[in-house]
Amino acid sequence: MxxxxxxxxxxxxxxxxxxxxxxxxxxxxxxxxSDLGLDAHVRLNALNDEVAGGQDLTWGSPRVSGATNVDTNTVYDGYIPPxxxxxxxxxxxxxxxxxxxxxxxxxxxxxxxxxxxxxxxxxxxxxxxxxxxxxxxxxxxxxxxxxxxxxxxxxxxxxxxxxxxxxxxxxxxxxxxxxxxxxxxxxxxxxxxxxxxxxxxxxxxxxxxxxxxxxxxxxxxxxxxxxxxxxxxxxxxxxxxxxxxxxxxxxxxxxxxxxxxxxxxxxxxxxxxxxxxxxxxxxxxxxxxxxxxxxxxxxxxxxxxxxxxxxxxxxxxxxxxxxxxxxxxxxxxxxxxxxxxxxxxxxxxxxxxxxxxxxxxxxxxxxxxxxxxxxxxxxxxxxxxxxxxxxxxxxxGHQIWSEDAGELLAESWQEGDDSLLLIAPESMAIHHLYVLKSNLDLDGSQSIQGLWATPDTASGMVETYQDTLDYVVLAPGTSIDVNITSWTLIGAHEVPVSVPGGIQDGTWALYRLPTR
Structure with a gap:
């Protein structure tokens, strides 16, 4: 028995x-x-960016308070396995x-x-x-x-x-x-x-x-x-x-x-x-x-x-x-x-x-x-x-729209380009900005400037940086009061099925601004 x-x-x-x-x-x-998670992208950039040394977040803090990320550089405080x-x-x-x-x-x-x-x-x-x-x-x-x-x-x-x-x-x-x-x-x-x-x-x-x-x-x-x-x-x-x-x-x-x-x-x-x-x-x-x-x-x-x-x-x-x-x-x-x-x-x-x-x-x-x-x-x-x-x-799986946008942005990037602007609501905006950076300039060697603004402040940001901006990324469902007739549409795509916070509707778009 x-x-x-x-x-x-x-x-x-x-x-x-x-x-x-x-x-x-x-x-x-x-x-x-599955795509890498948004928080993971932030840590990936903090660990790999070699411009300033340490765990620097050169494109701003994910917990930014305000409508833009201008002058919000910070350091990631937590531990990241080397x-x-x-x-x-x-x-x-x-x-x-x-x-x-x-x-x-x-x-x-x-x-x-x-x-x-x-x-x-x-x-x-x-x-x-x-x-x-x-x-x-x-x-x-x-x-x-x-x-x-x-x-x-x-x-x-x-x-x-x-x-x-x-x-x-x-x-x-x-x-x-x-x-x-x-x-x-x-x-x-x-x-x-x-x-x-x-x-x-x-x-x-x-x-x-x-x-x-x-x-x-x-x-x-x-x-x-x-x-x-x-x-x-x-x-x-x-x-x-x-x-x-x-x-x-x-x-x-x-x-x-x-x-x-x-x-x-x-x-x-x-x-x-x-x-x-x-x-x-x-x-x-x-x-x-x-x-x-x-x-x-x-x-x-x-x-x-x-x-x-x-x-x-x-x-x-x-x-x-x-x-x-x-x-x-x-x-x-x-x-x-x-x-x-x-x-x-x-x-x-x-x-x-x-x-x-x-x-x-x-x-x-x-x-x-x-x-x-x-x-x-x-x-x-x-x-x-x-x-x-x-x-x-x-x-x-887990697919995020900014991963697709980052891949398209990397394919479109040309020699001499050095700046981009993400226009998106406050929610998780800086996280998505770092997804773009992961695809474009993970180690910071290209010294690319990544900017973010809410739709309400987009016109002011475009006007302020119009002489230096090369690309603008519009987050899904975002509308702006800016004259874009001179911009060149590189691509516009629906969001993937699965994104953070639940299923999102809308189309993201990537534009190239006129050559200076």
């Missing part, structure tokens, strides 16, 4: 391993047939990181009584996530960041945090993981180090509280991991909000200017990140549904630390996404609702929580999960729910 069960489990694992392989091939296919010097390397980095994340998720925790060292179902479900296909095929950073954040819970694959030494080690891992992610995202070294020190301090405080046993007994508040987790979420969220009110620079400083918008955005960010992108989009809801009862009744210092870590990360993530939406609404002079539609895919940042959440779901309290029929059924349901989005993301 035991032999038959082992054979059945072996067949079961092989099937999920094949699903994992299929998902891996989907990522490869999507990466080949080998990510091409579209191919960016996508290879993303896919490789995701494979490592999936592999870690599938490794059996050392403390769990099971004969299975590797359970491919976890990896297979992650590889079928349309959220992760979206990210890797565009060369985004979510998978590498998820890997870094997973460092914080790697200790729980080898211990349950039952001793002070284990808890202290796990606390160091958690603090270091957050430090690395903050530096990668461009937070100042001082702020990142401060968070690291605060997390270490709270680890020591928690050890003292738990070891006294006065407040962590059965039925007491600090003895319930979920009560402590809820408190942690509130404290971190309120702390970030307070820091935003006191800050004069940085993403969170927008909180002081638009507190009500930030609060509304936070509610939608919570739904967007947790429900839509993490549980449904990453196919983890079957495990949460199946294991919630056991997790809710579980107790222990290690589990409490794990719940607190997830809660703190979630609070920071919600506040960060809400701040981004509020900031862009202010910079682009758009309604918050419109920005949440355009930047709704910011919810993919929830993938930071992948490994911490998996570690929590696999806590199990000694239960053997060699095979659960209920989980298998729900996993199939989870796959069925995302199949339409997975197929669209993979087969249709």
């Amino acid at each position: 035991v032999c038959i069960m082992e054979q059945g489990n072996s067949v079961h694992r092989r099937r999920w391993a094949l699903v994992f392989l299929f998902g891996f091939l989907l990522h490869i296919y999507a990466a080949i047939h 080998w990510n010097t091409s579209e191919a390397m960016m996508k290879i980095t993303a896919i490789t990181s995701l494979v490592l994340v999936a592999a870690l998720a599938s490794l059996r925790p050392h403390h769990r009584p099971s004969r299975l060292e590797f359970e491919p179902k976890w990896a297979a479900l992650l590889m079928l996530s349309p959220v992760l296909v979206f990210s890797t095929s565009r060369g985004y950073d979510e998978a590498p960041l998820a890997l870094l954040m997973g460092l914080g819970v790697v200790g729980f694959w080898f211990n349950r945090g039952q001793t002070s030494a284990q808890q202290r080690l796990n606390g160091i891992f958690m603090a270091t993981s957050v430090l690395l992610v903050m530096v990668w995202k461009g937070f100042s070294p001082m702020a990142s180090l401060a968070v690291w020190l605060v997390m270490l301090m709270f680890t020591e405080v928690w050890l003292r509280v738990w070891n006294t046993g006065k407040y962590t007994g059965e039925g007491q508040f600090f003895g319930n991991p979920w009560s402590v987790g809820g408190l942690t979420f509130c404290v971190v969220y309120i702390g970030i909000t307070g820091a935003g009110f006191l800050s004069e620079v940085g993403t969170f400083s927008i909180i002081a200017d638009h507190p009500l918008q930030f609060l509304i955005a936070s509610l939608f960010a919570l739904l967007d990140t947790v429900v839509l992108y993490l549980l449904v989009g990453c196919l983890l809801w079957p495990y949460l549904v199946q294991r919630w009862q056991g997790l809710r009744s579980a107790r222990g210092p290690g589990l409490t630390m794990l719940v607190v870590y997830n809660s703190a990360l979630l609070a920071g993530l919600v506040a960060y996404v809400a701040s981004l939406w509020t900031l862009e609404a202010s910079l682009w002079n758009m309604s918050l609702a419109s920005v949440m539609v355009v930047l709704g895919n910011n919810g993919r940042y929830a993938t930071l929580l992948l490994l911490p959440l998996v570690a929590l779901l696999r806590w199990n309290d000694g239960e053997d999960e060699t095979r659960s029929a209920a989980e298998d059924r729900r996993s199939i349901h989870a796959i069925a729910v995302v199949v339409p989005f997975l197929l669209f993301t993979t087969l249709v």
Whole structure:
């Protein structure tokens, strides 16, 4: 009987391993047939432009405030892997990181009584996530960041945090993981180090509280991991909000200017990140549904630390996404609702929580999960729910109009040409400008001047730079009050099917201005 069960489990694992392989091939296919993402183009230019040295954005800041990008040169603050010097390397980095994340998720925790060292179902479900296909095929950073954040819970694959030494080690891992992610995202070294020190301090405080046993007994508040987790979420969220009110620079400083918008955005960010992108989009809801009862009744210092870590990360993530939406609404002079539609895919940042959440779901309290029929059924349901989005993301891919415009612009560029003007609404305009630069002058060696203006200010920009402008690119659906009878139309094309923020209508156009 035991032999038959082992054979059945072996067949079961092989099937999920094949699903994992299929998902891996989907990522490869999507990466080949998709354009690089807009944010990835910005990082690509920051890394490759060799004119000024460093990670310079010579054509302006993507978060430009105003109607033009004149005199808005800036430096990219975040970390960019030095080998990510091409579209191919960016996508290879993303896919490789995701494979490592999936592999870690599938490794059996050392403390769990099971004969299975590797359970491919976890990896297979992650590889079928349309959220992760979206990210890797565009060369985004979510998978590498998820890997870094997973460092914080790697200790729980080898211990349950039952001793002070284990808890202290796990606390160091958690603090270091957050430090690395903050530096990668461009937070100042001082702020990142401060968070690291605060997390270490709270680890020591928690050890003292738990070891006294006065407040962590059965039925007491600090003895319930979920009560402590809820408190942690509130404290971190309120702390970030307070820091935003006191800050004069940085993403969170927008909180002081638009507190009500930030609060509304936070509610939608919570739904967007947790429900839509993490549980449904990453196919983890079957495990949460199946294991919630056991997790809710579980107790222990290690589990409490794990719940607190997830809660703190979630609070920071919600506040960060809400701040981004509020900031862009202010910079682009758009309604918050419109920005949440355009930047709704910011919810993919929830993938930071992948490994911490998996570690929590696999806590199990000694239960053997060699095979659960209920989980298998729900996993199939989870796959069925995302199949339409997975197929669209993979087969249709991601094509952006500015990539096509950049290719046409590069083909039309002549010796002696040195400037262009993009006329587009504020939303993602500078991002599209850098897509043009990727095709035209990635390393900055040609010293091309790239300008941007809104349709309302286009006439003034054309008049100001009429003696130096060589080309004008009109974004889809853009109309301008400028006499273009002397301009030569090089090409006008409909936008591709799939573009950031949803399907866009309209035609983009490339014009050459009269020779000076």
